[in-house]
Amino acid sequence: MIGNDIVDLALAKKESNWKRTGFLEKIFTSKEQVLISNSENPEIMVWNLWSRKEAAYKIYNRQTGIRGYIPIQLECNYENADSGSVHCNGNIYYTKTEITKEKISTIAVSQKSDLKEIKELKSTVEIHKKNGIPYINDINNASKPVSISHHGRFISRVSIID
């Protein structure tokens, strides 16, 4: 299983005021709030952790069929700026994050070894949706899970290599 998320940092600055009273408390656990306040660049840490939660939620939603606004239940285990895991109601998702000046993108997988097996889909690949969840039909016409994220200037469509 795979999930991804992209944050366009310029758009995030425009759309969200993470310093707003109550904002961090509603979406981050106390442990995550400590990570943010101790970070050299709190803004980057906010979106880094957020993109991990979003990517992990996409797998959780696909696996369980549960839809909900549950950022606090998706708890980040932050190893370093690029990697870690997200825990949610007994499930573990492994994450890989990439930070550039313009964007933060995270890929989450349910099997750790899959982090080495990620491919970006060509723009010609047609994506279908069932109950809002995206998939593609592979060469054997079997449906295969994919994940799409679009924010501001950036889009990413990924799947696990067969």
Place this chain on the structure above:
Amino acid sequence: MNREETLEQLKEIIKPYTNNELAFDNFTADTDFIADLNINSANLVDIILDVEDAFKIHIDNESMEKMLDVKSTLEIIETKLSEK
């Protein structure tokens, strides 16, 4: 406050976060914040904080989980208001 008034006030709160004007014009109880209005999920927390301020209520995590559409949000606001 009746349901109509609550709905109107909620609509005003949601407006600035909406990314789909057409769906917003057709706003009903069934409107979904993400699927219909294309609201960025990071902005859902702003809606929750705005709702808390506007109605002077506290939204706990359990209620927050369900706040993905107009209907559930209205129900939560009404429940919290009745508990006051």
